[in-house]
Amino acid sequence: MSIPVPKIAASGTAGKGAPLSEKATEDLLSLPEQTEQLTRELFHWLRTDSLGLLAGLAIGALLYGLFWTLRSWARRRLARSSVFGTWGWVALRVLSKTRSFFLVMVSARIVTSFFQAPAAWEGLIAFLFTVASAVQGAFWVREFLIALVERKAAAQSGDATMSSAVGVLTVLINVVVWAFALIILLDNLGVNVTALVAGLGIGGIAIGLAAQGIFSDLFAALSILLDQPFRRGETIQIGGPQGVVGTVEHIGLKTTRLRALSGEVVVMSNANLLNQQINNFADYSHRRVAMLIEVIYQTDPKLLDRIPAELERIVNGVTDCRFDRAHLFQFAPSALDYELVFTVQKADLQSMFDARQAVMIAAIRRFGELGIQFAFPSQLSFLAGPDGHIVDPHPPGGGSAVPRGRAR
Numbered sequence: 001m002s003i004p005v006p007k008i009a010a011s012g013t014a015g016k017g018a019p020l021s022e023k024a025t026e027d028l029l030s031l032p033e034q035t036e037q038l039t040r041e042l043f044h045w046l047r048t049d050s051l052g053l054l055a056g057l058a059i060g061a062l063l064y065g066l067f068w069t070l071r072s073w074a075r076r077r078l079a080r081s082s083v084f085g086t087w088g089w090v091a092l093r094v095l096s097k098t099r100s101f102f103l104v105m106v107s108a109r110i111v112t113s114f115f116q117a118p119a120a121w122e123g124l125i126a127f128l129f130t131v132a133s134a135v136q137g138a139f140w141v142r143e144f145l146i147a148l149v150e151r152k153a154a155a156q157s158g159d160a161t162m163s164s165a166v167g168v169l170t171v172l173i174n175v176v177v178w179a180f181a182l183i184i185l186l187d188n189l190g191v192n193v194t195a196l197v198a199g200l201g202i203g204g205i206a207i208g209l210a211a212q213g214i215f216s217d218l219f220a221a222l223s224i225l226l227d228q229p230f231r232r233g234e235t236i237q238i239g240g241p242q243g244v245v246g247t248v249e250h251i252g253l254k255t256t257r258l259r260a261l262s263g264e265v266v267v268m269s270n271a272n273l274l275n276q277q278i279n280n281f282a283d284y285s286h287r288r289v290a291m292l293i294e295v296i297y298q299t300d301p302k303l304l305d306r307i308p309a310e311l312e313r314i315v316n317g318v319t320d321c322r323f324d325r326a327h328l329f330q331f332a333p334s335a336l337d338y339e340l341v342f343t344v345q346k347a348d349l350q351s352m353f354d355a356r357q358a359v360m361i362a363a364i365r366r367f368g369e370l371g372i373q374f375a376f377p378s379q380l381s382f383l384a385g386p387d388g389h390i391v392d393p394h395p396p397g398g399g400s401a402v403p404r405g406r407a408r
Contacts, residue, residue: 056115063107071098085151093147094140102136105129130188138181145173168253169222217254220270224251229274234282235349238273284347288324289356291342293363294335294375303372304328304336310370311340314362320345321355335375 075095082088109129112122149169230236230248236258237245244266246258256273258266295307308326315323324341331337344355367374383391 056111056117059114060107060111063110064103067103067107068100071095071103090144090147090151094143097139097143099132099136099139102132105132131185134181134185134188137184138177142173142177145177146170149173168218216271217269220274221251221253221256223274224256224270229278230280230282234280236281237279238268238276240277240279243276281349286347287344287349287352289342289344289352289359291340291356291359293338293340294332295338295367296373296375297336299336299372303370306370307338307372310366311338311363314366315340315342315359317362318355318358320351321359332375334378 075092078088078092078095082092105125105128108125112125117125146169149166224230232248232251235245235247237243238258244258244260246260246266248256249259249265250257252270255267255269258268260266293307293311295304307328311326312323315321322343322345324343326338326340328336329339340359342359344352346352346355364374385391
């Protein structure tokens with residue numbers, strides 16, 4: 001809402017529709033005249049209502065002292081109880097940016113609303129109050145946003161990339177907040193800011209279109225650093241199950257570099273990276289292993305029935321492993337398939353592979369003791385006679401497996 005500013009002199013203030021340069025020129029030219037009028041009205045106020053003037057000054061001083069005391073008390077109270085990163089710490093940061101000039105102008109504005117002041121002085125106080133309010137509001141908003149950024153970045157305070165991101169965000173916050181404060185201030189002072197806002201909008205669109213790729217990667221980098229879908233040093237997979245797997249080595253303002261498992265460095269733009277599925281392997285508390293075990297069809301059914309219990313005993317005998325289940329679940333083309341599922345209680349990949357290897361070696365050893373043979377891909381061909389019956393290639397009495405009556 002615009003705050004009306006009374007005119008100090010009829011010839012010294014341009015209308016709201018006047019251009020900014022024209023208004024500034026007129027104000028500068030009328031400055032001596034306005035100063036003379038302020039001085040003349042002050043002396044007139046002293047002669048006609050000196051008691052009212054002194055009472056207003058006293059009340060204004062009391063109000064300023066009250067506001068200053070409340071600010072100091074609130075700062076001390078928040079400083080005793082606030083911890084870095086909490087909302088109390090954010091409130092302390094914002095409150096610390098409250099300027100004494102703003103408190104003075106608030107006190108003066110309250111006094112002028114109760115005491116009849118000359119028009120020139122009332123207009124001057126309204127003008128200064130508008131300036132102080134716009135500047136103070138910019139200080140509060142700026143400090144609040146910067147405190148939120150620093151609060152979010154506290155977990156990676158030692159990361160140089162995070163420090164760069166905080167610096168970039170600080171610059172962007174300063175530019176946006178002070179630009180809005182300037183526009184609001186000029187609008188409340190009666191300046192026509194429509195052309196200025198339109199010019200800034202057109203310029204911003206032109207710059208945005210020209211540097212669309214750079215800005216998209218920049219904001220994607222800020223999103224990665226603040227939202228933290230992954231961090232430097234973590235192993236991630238990009239693009240789903242068939243994508244690239246690697247360790248994050250660097251998160252820049254335009255690109256992110258991964259060290260792939262095969263050794264090469266994979267460089268991806270931040271915007272393209274966030275548009276893909278990302279699997280992060282860093283938040284494991286344990287790892288689940290699913291293993292397929294195939295045995296031959298000729299295995300005795302009694303041994304088949306013992307296999308799940310034997311696998312449970314094997315898994316529970318390996319350090320940091322917990323058995324989940326083991327079942328015969330399908331008839332494969334050349335084997336009977338068992339599925340073994342167990343959990344490794346450690347998160348790192350090396351421990352999972354070590355435990356899996358230990359389970360496999362123990363299963364090979366135990367199956368050998370029981371006489372259970374592992375299956376391998378194979379194909380068995382059978383001979384059939386003219387009547388369609390299967391012919392045993394090795395008849396019990398020896399001789400040829402060719403049906404009788406047919407020459408060799």
